[in-house]
Amino acid sequence: MSQLSARSLSISYAGRVVFDGIELDVAAGERLGLVGENGVGKSTLLRLLAAAEEPDTGTVHRQGSLGYLSQEPDLPPGSVADAVDAALADFRALEARMRRLEGRMADGDTAVYEEYGDLLAEYERRDGWSADARAARAIAGLGLGDVAQGRHTDTLSGGQRARLALALMLVRAPDVLLLDEPTNHLDDDAVRYLEDTLLEHGGAVVVASHDRAFLDAVCTSVLDLDPALHMTPDGTVTLGPARYGGAYSDYLKSKAAALSRWEQEHRRWNEEVDQARAAVRTGARQVGHTNRARRDNDKFQPHFFGQKVDAAVSRRVRDAEKRVQELEANPVPKPPRPLTFGAALGDTPGDGMLITARDVDVPGRVRIPALDVAADTRLLVTGPNGSGKSSLLAVLAGALDPGAGRVLHARGLRIGWLPQTGVFSDPGLSALAVFATGRPGPPEDYQHELARLGLLRGSEFHTPVGRLSVGQQRRLALARMLASRPHVLLLDEPTNHLSLTLLEELEEAVAGAHLPVVLVTHDRWTRRRWDGDRMSLR
Structure with missing residues (x-):
């Protein structure tokens, strides 16, 4: 039996349909991941499931206790x-009520x-017997063990507040868990603790994550909110979210197969339309071909059979026209065009050293005795928070002057530097x-x-950057970097x-372009698949 179910959920904002007709069931022990493009409605769906927002149409049924963690959760006042x-x-x-009932038994x-x-x-x-022990494990497991228990929650950093809210949710152990980007602000150890906790959770879990x-x-399954092709037994074609069984790697394989079928x-649809239209054109030319002006000596039999042929051809034309109408009434849309980053990436100039850093020292941030970036460099930079990874990339990009040492760039070098964070200087400018x-x-010359590049929708081109979402701003920064046709990539998260x-x-585009790259990332998926060199900062 499903602990959480949704039927025909639809919602729109300012006339824009976010999604329409969402259906899902999540049983106890199931863990459903929500994925999809930025703005497709993952957070909105979680809010509807949590009753934090009402849908335009549709219903949600929940069984048992509910826990919802948003990306910006509230904390209770106090310590x-x-x-x-x-x-x-x-x-x-619960304990107090059971004690009272025991006295009446x-x-x-x-x-x-x-x-x-x-x-x-x-x-x-909900494993109430170990609730106190679970609270201690959650606080320690999510990296809050050093935070004083008497400290007021208003004085915590943003990361600490997010981790504490997650810990409190895990302590409650509700029957249904709804989590929006729960791995934000977590280091590797904390993510592993969260994974273990969710694997042991006996209730239903729905989680939106980019991790x-x-x-x-x-x-145990993935719901992709991006459009996928669905065909009913009668051949009707619809587009909508698709659910795939298994973990994320299984989802990738299943989605690739689904896209191939699409x-x-x-x-096939295009070929059938072309064939049906050709049959209409050919038949139309044939009709009346035998209706020559009759002469006095025409025989009855040839004329009779000519009329029969015309009637048969006319039926074929009508059938073909009907088939064209059926096909055009139920089209198979063109699959989404893959993004083409490779067309925007430049060539590496020469075979020598592109960036040379010697005795670089940014006091209190990073110190690098020597680092060279050549045409074949593929370097992953790792290290704990505060070890200077972002400062290193800024120094290599020439955006941060070191207090000591020197950094040299090859003549004419174009550097594609994607900082981890950054605010556009004029939020009123359009994207x-x-x-x-x-x-x-x-600007219109570059539309x-x-x-x-496929990174922003056309409707977003004229939106002021200050009104774009964080994800949209990140896409715009990526587009600007790619537009420079860089010779070397310095990518920070x-x-x-x-x-x-x-x-x-x-990732495929960067790997296929064969450009030198220095990468800083916390993404474990990327780090596990990295086939280049590694450098660890302390």
């Missing part, structure tokens, strides 16, 4: 200890025994104007180039705020 006590309040209340009232049994079943289902390794470790169906900044001519499909395509 960290107060917040933990509040998370344990459900179990304290001597009366032999059947209703008392039934109520006690229901309370005990919920207590055991591919996390999805691969946790999910491409085949689109080719297209920002993309064209520093280039000759009006086709921006469209070809390029996976942040990008959709999973875009991540896969970006």
Whole structure:
């Protein structure tokens, strides 16, 4: 039986349909991952499932207790200890009610025994016996062990607040868990703790995440909110979200196969339309071909059979016209065009050293005795937070002057530097104007180039960058970097705020371009598949 189900969920904002007709069922023990492009509605769907927002149409049914963690969760006022006590309040209340009922059991009232049994079943289902121990494990496992229990929650950093909210959710152990990007602000050890906890959770889990390794470790199925092709037994074609069984790696294989089927169906549909239209044109030319002007000596038999032939051809034309109408009424849309990053990447100039760094020292941030970036460099930079990874890339890009040492660039070198964070200087400029900044001519001259990259929708080109989402701003920064046709790539956390499909395509494009790259990333999926050199900062 499903602990969580949704039927025909639809919602729109300002006339824009976010999604229409979502259906899902999640049973106890199932862990469903939500994936899809930025803005496709993953967070919106979680809010609807959590009853934090009402759908335009459709219903949601929930069984048992519910826990919802948004990307910007609220914390109860007071100290960290107060917040933990509040998370344990459900179990304290259950314990108190069971103690009161135990005192009435001597009366032999059947209703008392039934109520006690229901309370005990919920207590055991949510593992109330180990709730206090679970609270201690969650605080330690999510890297909050050094935070004083008496510290007020208002004084915590953004990362600490996010981790504490997640810890409180895990302490409550609700029957249905809805998590929006729960691995944000977590280091590797904390992510592993979260994975282990969810694998042991007996209830239903729905999680939206851009962390591919996390999805691969946790999910039993994946719901892709991007359009996929669906065909009913009668041949009707529809587009909508698709659910795939298995973990993230299984989803990748299944989606590739589904896309291949979509491409085949689109080719088949085009061929059938072409054939039907050709039959109409050919038949139309044949009709009346035998209706020559009769002469006095024409025989009855040839004329009679000519009329029969015309009638048969006319039927074929009508059948072909009907088939064209049927096909055009139920078209197979063209599959989405893959992004073409490779067309925007330049060539490496020469075989020598492109960037040379010697005795670089940014006080309090990073110190590098020697580092060379050549045409064949593929370097992954790792290290804990604060070890200077971002500062190193900024120094190599020439955006940060070292306090000591020197950094040399090859003549004419174009560096593609993607910082981890950055604010556009004028939030009132349109996305297209920002993309064209520093280039000759009006912004409209570069509209086709921006469209070809496939990173922003056409409707977003004229949106002020200050009104774009974080993911859209990240895409715009990536587009600007690619437009420079760089010779070398310096990428600082390029996976942040990008959709999973875009991540896969970006990685393939960077690998296929054979450009030198220095990469900083916390993404375990990328790190596990990295086949180049590694450098660790301390």
